Amino acid sequence: MSIATMREIEFRDAVREAMSEEMRKDMRVMLIGEEVAQYNGAYKVSRGMLDEFGPRRVIDTPISESGFAGMAIGAAMMGLRPIVEFMSWSFSLVAADPILNNAPKMLYMSGGQFGCPIVFRGNDGAGGQLGSTHSWSIEGLFSNVPGMKMVIPSNPYDAKGLMKTAIRDDDPVFFLESERLLSMRGEVPEEEYLIPFGQARIARPGTDCTIVAFGRMVNICLEVALELEKEGISSEILDMRTIRPLDAASIIRSVKRTGACVVVDQSWSFGSPGSEVAALVHRECFDDLDNYVHRVHSADVPAPYAHNLEQEYLPNARRIAEAVRSCLYRS
Amino acid sequence: MPQSASSNAEGQLRPKTNRPEVPMATAKKWLREMMLIREFELRCMQAYQDKKIGGFCHVYIGQEAVAVGTIAAAEARDPIVTAYRDHGHALARGMSPNHCMAEMFGRVGGCAKGKGGSMHMFDRDNNLFGGHGIVGAQIPLGVGLAFATKYEDEVINADKNGGKSNRVTLAFLGDGALNQGSVHEAMNLAGLFDLPVIIICENNGYSMGTSITRGTTMGHEISAKAEAYGMEGVEIDGMDVIETYGAMKELVDKVRATSRPIFVDMRCYRFKGHSMSDPRKYRTREEEERYEQGDPIGVLKAQLELRGLTEDEHKEIQREVRATVKSAIEWAEQSPFPPTSDLYRDVYRERWGPYTGSSDPEMLGGAENECKFNAIDTTIDRKADLL
Structure with missing residues (x-):
């Protein structure tokens, strides 16, 4: 840049x-x-x-x-x-x-x-x-x-x-x-630029686990990756940027390299971008995976008001870190 | 006011003043158009029974004067949008009966290549912005068409002297749509933004099987609803095409000059059922017969006979429209079914070729994962490619 x-x-x-x-x-x-x-x-x-x-x-x-x-x-x-x-x-x-x-x-x-x-x-x-x-x-x-x-x-x-x-x-x-x-x-x-649709960004390169994330969740994943680094876990974070079209090629390329995949999607899990990514990875990277695709979503309940409940409801650093560790059999 | 089962065409109409002088040739053209729509719809009913037409099919029989009279009052460049009972509007707007019938038959020669069906007739060349299947949904769209024509005049071509197009949008709905929230939201916006649109409620007295008095407040005087949105409300006889045309022409001219929306209570009657599966048990045969006495085609024919139309001339028109519709059916039957590959066409504007699924590599921007300062063409023509 x-x-x-x-x-x-x-x-x-x-x-x-x-x-x-x-x-x-x-x-x-x-x-x-x-x-x-x-x-x-x-x-x-x-x-x-x-x-x-x-x-x-x-x-x-x-x-x-x-x-x-x-x-x-x-x-x-x-x-x-x-x-x-x-x-x-x-x-x-x-x-x-x-x-x-x-x-x-x-x-x-x-x-x-x-x-x-x-x-x-x-x-x-x-x-x-x-x-x-x-x-x-x-x-x-x-x-x-x-x-x-x-x-x-x-x-x-x-x-x-x-x-x-x-x-x-x-x-x-x-x-x-x-x-x-x-x-x-x-x-x-200052200069003009455009970003094409359907082109994910590697928000952080890594070797152990691919974290596929959307929007605000990418920033939380970046924080989690710093913590996991201290435990010796190298996370590769894909910022998908667009959900439709979905940059399947970048996800597949990364997962084939890391052999592990965690999806972080703030919507509910049932029929979601996260489930679509999981289905894609299981289909395209079946032989490369060391574990099933782990998914972190909002809890499957209506959003609560109370601060502590809302924090637990949303995908948060703790839940994301747990998912990565679990996916890598480190928990 | 005493209410019959329906209070539509029987209700109070504005006095028939300023009945226009319509040249005989024009009136005969309208008679032909109405007879063409009637014949087209009768053959659609047959074809539906023969299972050549699928899905839902809503015929326009009885309301022909509305589409013909209103569309004659507008100019070809004026946008039109309507609901699902749309074959009459398509034909009156000038769509070829071949393309209309082929769409009914789900053939690739249809106006929407067989992907729209009976309820979704689109014709860009004739400024027909659909047939829309969800009751009332087309009224916000119609208000948006009017918004765009006004925007084109006031923003895009603002610096052009005399460059105003002053187009008037006609947005049709049925009386059943009057109780949809989106219609009221759209009327509020039209009133608020001074949009050049005429919202034409084809009041045939029935929302499917529910008479207007059972479903709509102020059912005897729906034009009063317009007042709430700061627009004029007008009742027009939709069973007499000369009257329909004359009243509509005044309104179209007025909207073109003022850019103020108008609501029309167009009194008419649906001679057949809501759709093909409707046994019409919610109304009496006597009521239907009473309205059939005022068949808009019979009304116009009688008027023209007073001006010298002969029975032979009438029969000749009848022969001609029969032949036209017969040949439309033949044309439609010869048109192929859409190729299976068409399933994936026109999902998106096809910069990457046809779309083939939710994780389509062809939809991807490329293999590079690095942000780039793409070289792009920034010379967009300020003269918009509006229609």
């Missing part, structure tokens, strides 16, 4: 820079959602964008997810490239019909006539003691649907590069941010 002029910015700034740069380039791109304009974004991701682009391109909506998501999909069918902000992906559930039944299926059921170049973005995963209804990790539920792409960045650099790719993509993209990452600072170059 030495070729670039680096500076440190927050995750939310990175997302905003990506949106603003693309809006400067392409008049078809606009931002719509609750509190995105006058309020400057419920989480300040869109701060200042109303001032730059005006109310015709940065558009406040009423609390009406089903209505404005459907409206944006109709606009995308006409050729606009809307970015739809859900304050939280938890709120997107009331818009399930437009975002799951219309956007990802339009191209197919129209025989290729009408695509849907749209980005849905918002906070995903547990925030902090928000309780059951506000703590959705929707990747488990929504990644089941063909026709969409799903992005889950773990750091500011990836967030910017992936968001720019998402906006230019001709298919519907579900972009999963995390309230817990928005203030994360990281190096981002």
Whole structure:
């Protein structure tokens, strides 16, 4: 990365820079959602964008997810490239019909006539003691649907590069941010760059165990890897960056090298990205594995409010470390 | 107000004023279009019984004047979106009966290559943005089409003098969809953002088997609901195509000039069941016969006979539409089934070729795992490739 002029910015700034740069380039791109304009974004991701682009391109909506998501999909069918902000992906559930039944299926059921170049973005995963209804990790539920792409960045650099790719993509993209990452600072170059979909990043090279992780979980895995290093365990962490498309080749390549695989996925375990990865690894790396694929997910219960319960509910450092040790018969 | 089982076409209609002078040739064209839709739907019913058409099939018989009259009032560049009872709109919009029938038959020659079916008629060339199967879901989409045309005028082409397209979107729904939340959310947004859309409720009195008075508050005066969203609500006779056209033309012109949405209570009647499996036990034969007296095709034919349409001319139209639909059926039957490889086509825009599954190597960006500052083309044309 030495070729670039680096500076440190927050995750939310990175997302905003990506949106603003693309809006400067392409008049078809606009931002719509609750509190995105006058309020400057419920989480300040869109701060200042109303001032730059005006109310015709940065558009406040009423609390009406089903209505404005459907409206944006109709606009995308006409050729606009809307970015739809859900304050939280938890709120997107009331818009399930437009975002799951219309956007990802339009191209197919129209025989290729009408695509849907749209980005849905918002906070995903547990925030902090928000309780059951506000703590959705929707990747488990929504990644089941063909026709969409799903992005889950773990750091500011990836967030910017992936968001720019998402906006230019001709298919519907579900972009999963995390309230817990928005203030994360990281190096981002001044120069323009894009990160392609379906290309994992080796967040940490290692030799003993492959840890496949998504989004915020990557950062927790990096901390765990430091601890495990002290025990003589060398972990290779794959930051998948996108769930659809899934970079199967990178997972397979790494597991064939390490012979062990742990998946860390903050959604529930039943029918999830984690279970998809496990199935993939068991199929493709059957003879290379020294143990079955170990999986760390949120506990199979609704998200609790109490702080201690929520900490235990989420994939945490202790549970991840235990899974790695168990996978390597070190427990 | 006294309520019958349904209070649709019998209800209060606006006084029939400003009935337009429609040239005979135009009126005859509409008669032909309505007869074509009728014939098409009758043959679809037969084909469904013969198991040539699968899934659900909802025919438009009785409501032909609505699609023909409203679509005639709009321009070809005005976007249209509708629900699942969509064959009539597709044909009125100009879709070839061959492509429409082939879609019904699930053949590759269908408008959506056999992947949409009866409920999902799409026609980009004719600005038909679907047939949509989930009740009410098309209204947010329709409001979005209107949003895009306005955005195109006010943002993308803002610096062009006289570059405004002022397109008007027609978004159709049934009276049963009136109780879906998404419809009300969309109406609120249309009112809030001043969007140039006409939301046309084809009020045939029944939401499947539930009469409007059993399922909808203010069922005798649904146009009043528009007021809550700051838009005008208008009742129109949907059984008399000249009347339908005249009233709609005024509204289309008004929306084109003002960019304010309008809600239409289009009074009509569905002569057949909700779908092919509906025995219609929820209404009486007497009620059906009463409405059949006002068959929109018979109404127009009688009007044109007063203007000199002869029985021979009528028979000639009948012969011609029969031949057209017969040949559409033959065309559809000769169209092949979609190749199995089409199963994986059009899931995504195909930059990597057809999609073949959830962990598809062809979908991958490449073997490199290092972040790169990709050389990308940043010269996106600011003149958007809007339709």
